[in-house]
Amino acid sequence: MVTKFYQHVLALAFAVKEINENPNILPNVTLGFHIYDSYYDARMTYRTTLDLLFKMCKFVPNYKCDFQKNLVSIIGGLGAGTSFLMAEILSLYKIPQLTYGSFPPEESDASQVPAFYRMVPNELYQYIGIISLLKHFGWTWVGLFTPDDTKGEYFINILEPLLSQNGICSAFTQRIPQLVHYDDFDKISDIALNMYVPFTDNKTTTFIIYGESLMIIWLRAIIFLRDPTNKEDISFRKLHPIFHGISFNNTTRETVSIAGEREMGSGFDIMNLVTFPNESFLRMKIGWVNPNALDGKEFVIHEDMIIWHSGFNQVVPVSVCNDYCCPGHQKKKKEGKKFCCYDCVPCPEGKISNRNDMENCFRCPEDQYPNQERNGCTPKIISFLSYEEPLGISLASVALTFSLITILVLGMFIQQKNTPIVKANNWDLTCTLLVSLLLCFLSSLLFLGKPGKVTCLLRQPTFGIVFSVAISCVLAKTITVVVAFMATKPGSSMRKWVGKRLTNVIVLPCSLTQASICTVWLMTSPPFSNPDMHSVTNQILLQCNEGSATLFYCVLGYMGFLAIASFIVAFKARKLPDSFNEAKFITFSMLLFCSVWLTFVPTYLSTKGKSMVVVEIFSILSSSAGLLGCIFAPKCYLIVLRPELNSREQLIRRKT
Secondary structure, eight states, rough: OOOHHHHHHHHHHHHHHHHHHTTTTTOOOOOOOOOOTTTTOOOHHHHHHHHHHHSSSSTTTTTOOOOOOOOOOEEEOSHHHHHHHHHHHHHTTTOOOEOOOOGGGGGOOTTEEEEEEESSTTTHHHHHHHHHHHHHHHOOOOEEEEESSSSHHHHHHHHHHHHHTOEEEEEEEEEEEOOTTTHHHHHHHHHHHHGGGGGGGOOOOOEEEEEEEHHHHHHHHHHTOTTTTTTTSSSSOOOOTTTTEEEEEESSSOOOOOOSSSTSSSSEOOOOOOOOOTTEEEEESOOEOOOGGGGTSSOOOOGGGGGEEEEEEEEOOOOOOOOOOTTTEEEEEOSSSSSSSSSEEEETTTTEEEEOOOOOOOOOOOOOOEESSSSSSEOEEEEEEOOHHHHHHHHHHHHHHHHHHHHHHHHHHHHHTTSSSHHTTTTTHHHHHHHHHHHHHGGGGGSSSSSOHHHHHHHHHHHHHHHHHHHHHHHHHHHHHHHHHHHTTTTGGGGGGTTTTHHHHHHHHHHHHHHHHHEEEEEEEOOEEESSSSSSEEEEEEEESSOHHHHHHHHHHHHHHHHHHHHHHHHTTTTTOOTTHHHHHHHHHHHHHHHHHHHHHHHHHHHOOOHHHHHHHHHHHHHHHHHHHHHHHHHHHHHHTTGGGGSHHHOOOOOO
């Protein structure tokens, strides 16, 4: 006697009694019942089915006499096989047969047995619940137990592809032979020992057991079996701490209903989940699910849908082929192994993984970078050359200092406007040069601070134009010296070029040419603010994109052309006889200027971020300071420290 089966008998008897005693349920109708045992034997199943149809003193099929009780319907057996054997006979007599089990789809074609009424859908829907449960707990390495028959084979053929599609692997498939009698201990022992073999791999701790009620009960008996003759433990007792499984019972199950009403036939009991030895550690709280709601959708588990066994500590067991790949690592396939078995390798440079078991690492957003463990992203630091940092303060101080010096020199020349030295150096050209040098020093301040739309638009063209004006003035000074000496020769026609006429012809066209280049630059492809996310790993470089690199280097190239021209002319005029030959100092200033900007280009191209800005500011300040020092320092020396030399006689005195 199996206790579970006896409970079903008592439940039926109780239900019939309650219905008969309640006149509001079936008035004027009295229900009765006959209960038969098929003994899991096909001949006994046929025999007892005919007994229900033609029972009298003697068994005479197809014959009825005397008073007969009205057979309303028949409830099928617990096993699918028993139910379908009964249906072969009952369908001939159009007697309705009810069953509360779920059967594989190939056995559930209602057209073959029209009088067969299944109370729940076929078990295919239960596979969805099993897959969702495995995914919820992360059980990717599971063992399968099935009966060694066509139903077990069908179960494997359907479930294994579903497992694979959802990232779950079957560690083994153990087929359980047909049931034997309990008194055949030798055969039971052999089966138990054969079933023990898959458990030698301790990585597998979750098992899906498919079968009918009797097989589940029989399996539980084997698990607690001990050989009484030699006292050798052949059971799974030592596996109890790691053994947990899903009992996939396709005929009987205990369910927990959700609150509210449920219509008979509108849904199905999802499954009964059991483990050994604690009998049951969790159940699905939603025992009744509408199968129509699952069409094209994934069955999703939430935590409040699970009821934990009171004796279980609610720590979810692990059933995987290998340990999870922790954040900062990614999976690497093992050759010749199932995809659930893999190695873990660190994420490559520049990538992270922030969850367990990620297939591939990924890159951080542009404004973030991987941390040292490569399991998370850290916001990048915004970098630009600000006025607040020491380097920015130093450069700004130098620029303002030279600007102040230039203003002092300009004031000195204004004060000494009528002295011979100032008159001899072309007053208008000298003022223009000093103002342009002042603007050169101040233009370096445009490169400091956070790059914005206006500063990016103005700083390079402003720098290019004011420097071109300054160099044009230097070129004009040099040419003026040469023309002045040529004009001293008797009958020379160069005298008409000495003065403002020559200065205007040189300075204005040279400056306007550079201004035209900058205008084309601003109209076609102007500079703009462009954060650089990639040059430095942990920084966002706020910088200006020059727009057209070609026009930017055209501006630099034109400046270089003017500087080289000034150097060549000054170099040739350096030996002209005069006590104060300005061409010598212009030669030194142009040599310094060309050296600075020739080294600027490769240095500028080889640096990134704020270093590029520092290189350009340094070049601007050093070249401007070179012009100011080489050209005006000697004059200031004479004006301040040697005023006796600031006379016409000293100015025109020639070397002996």
